[in-house]
Amino acid sequence: MSSPSLYCHDEQAIAGVEKLRFFPLAVESGRGCVLVEPGGRELLDFSASWTASGMGHGHPDIVSAVSKAIATAPGASILSMTHPDGVALAEQLLALVPSRPSLDGPRRVYLGHAGSDANDVALRGCRHATGRSGVIAFQGGYHGGLGIAQGVSGIHVDSGSPADPHVTFAPYPASYQPHTGDAATVVPETLRRVRLALAARTIAAVIVEPLQSDGGLLVPPPGFLEGLRQLCDEYGSYLIFDEVKVGLGRTGFLHAFEHDGVVPDIITLGKALGGGRPLSAAIGPAAVLDHPTASALMTTVGNPVSCAAGRAVLELLEEGEPVRNAAERGKQLSGLLHAYACAPVRPGSAHVGDVRGRGLSIGVEIVKSRDGKMPDDKLTAKTAFRAWELGLVAYPVRGNVLELTPPLTVSELEIERGVELLTRAIDDAALGVVSDAAIEPYSGW
Numbered sequence: 036m037s038s039p040s041l042y043c044h045d046e047q048a049i050a051g052v053e054k055l056r057f058f059p060l061a062v063e064s065g066r067g068c069v070l071v072e073p074g075g076r077e078l079l080d081f082s083a084s085w086t087a088s089g090m091g092h093g094h095p096d097i098v099s100a101v102s103k104a105i106a107t108a109p110g111a112s113i114l115s116m117t118h119p120d121g122v123a124l125a126e127q128l129l130a131l132v133p134s135r136p137s138l139d140g141p142r143r144v145y146l147g148h149a150g151s152d153a154n155d156v157a158l159r160g161c162r163h164a165t166g167r168s169g170v171i172a173f174q175g176g177y178h179g180g181l182g183i184a185q186g187v188s189g190i191h192v193d194s195g196s197p198a199d200p201h202v203t204f205a206p207y208p209a210s211y212q213p214h215t216g217d218a219a220t221v222v223p224e225t226l227r228r229v230r231l232a233l234a235a236r237t238i239a240a241v242i243v244e245p246l247q248s249d250g251g252l253l254v255p256p257p258g259f260l261e262g263l264r265q266l267c268d269e270y271g272s273y274l275i276f277d278e279v280k281v282g283l284g285r286t287g288f289l290h291a292f293e294h295d296g297v298v299p300d301i302i303t304l305g306k307a308l309g310g311g312r313p314l315s316a317a318i319g320p321a322a323v324l325d326h327p328t329a330s331a332l333m334t335t336v337g338n339p340v341s342c343a344a345g346r347a348v349l350e351l352l353e354e355g356e357p358v359r360n361a362a363e364r365g366k367q368l369s370g371l372l373h374a375y376a377c378a379p380v381r382p383g384s385a386h387v388g389d390v391r392g393r394g395l396s397i398g399v400e401i402v403k404s405r406d407g408k409m410p411d412d413k414l415t416a417k418t419a420f421r422a423w424e425l426g427l428v429a430y431p432v433r434g435n436v437l438e439l440t441p442p443l444t445v446s447e448l449e450i451e452r453g454v455e456l457l458t459r460a461i462d463d464a465a466l467g468v469v470s471d472a473a474i475e476p477y478s479g480w
């Protein structure tokens with residue numbers, strides 16, 4: 036079946052509620068950083084399926100672990116039995132995630148399917164453990180598409196369910212366009228608002244991304260995460276770091292929070308953890324994750340095939356090379372993009388307002404012009420569409436930021452090639468090569 040034909044069948048068969056589309060990408064196979072369309076056209080993948088294919092497509096170690104597990108799978112879950120890969124994965128996670136020195140009592144690992152349920156379970160555990168119902172989250176944050184995790188997401192997906200009345204949203208401090216209008220005051224002002232909400236002592240947890248992704252690749256300014264840590268300690272609330280998207284090596288450290296030297300009470304992981312298979316985890320105090328027993332039931336949690344994939348991913352990360360590569364290739368990627376932004380002869384460069392991020396979590400902010408910093412959502416959508424036409428996959432977030440998150444295994448040459456394609460796409464979009472009609476069918480977020 037050709038690529039357009041496959042896409043047409045998809046439109047007729049697959050539910051719109053689970054689609055986030057920006058161009059008619061149809062894929063038959065993948066290897067490393069490359070996706071292959073029906074018909075054989077190869078595309079460089081600078082999204083890694085929103086980071087879920089963090090080790091690249093079809094990594095041989097993951098293929099081998101999954102193949103072995105599927106051939107000998109001991110049942111389908113850890114719900115009413117245990118199995119070696121589930122236990123070993125949980126123990127590996129406990130060893131890899133540092134504990135807070137002040138934590139008294141043991142920690143546990145919740146094994147789930149997706150970032151959404153890991154966050155949901157962590158949040159309801161905090162509510163149960165504290166007897167408080169309030170949650171502080173951040174505007175532009177994304178924590179999931181279900182239940183409480185959806186309710187605390189600052190990016191509101193219109194699911195038709197009522198807003199969670201117990202959530203307070205604070206602005207996430209940004210350096211490029213601080214909500215206070217001044218980068219010097221943005222952290223103290225944000226922390227002042229968080230303190231105000233915590234002071235009522237009704238807050239069970241503060242949930243935050245240590246690099247806000249879907250909200251526009253916002254790097255936390257110095258002192259922000261540390262301030263949250265101190266406030267949570269002062270008011271007896273749990274601090275959850277949602278590292279579903281930016282954890283596990285992506286930022287050039289194993290954990291994104293290492294950049295700021297702040298350890299949360301609970302960390303949630305997902306996406307890359309399963310090496311492309313559905314798998315997530317919440318790691319935190321037993322007081323939060325043990326009770327009430329049997330309150331977070333899903334039949335295939337701790338699925339042995341997903342757990343085997345997770346173990347293979349962690350082994351690759353423990354060996355260190357993907358994390359080192361993320362740091363180095365990230366420097367290369369942002370260096371090349373900064374050079375493009377400063378190249379006056381390129382037709383699109385004036386539309387690059389900012390290039391930011393950590394490691395291989397890079398955002399390119401597309402603006403109408405640099406002076407006014409006015410977001411240009413349409414140009415961003417056209418750039419992503421044009422990039423796909425040229426052979427690069429990258430998606431927009433928050434309307435006008437192109438998110439670049441290639442697999443951690445990306446090579447130097449692939450980064451060069453990806454930047455060549457992306458900058459040509461920005462140039463072409465700025466020159467009007469993409470019509471409004473071309474992007475109209477893809478509603479995006």
Ligand SMILES: Cc1ncc(COP(=O)(O)O)c(C=O)c1O
Pocket residue numbers: 085148149150151152154177178179180244248249277278279280281305306
């Ligand atoms: C930071 C963050 N948390 C949680 C989620 C939800 O993860 P999932 O889509 O696997 O449920 C996402 C997904 O984009 C995310 O980016």
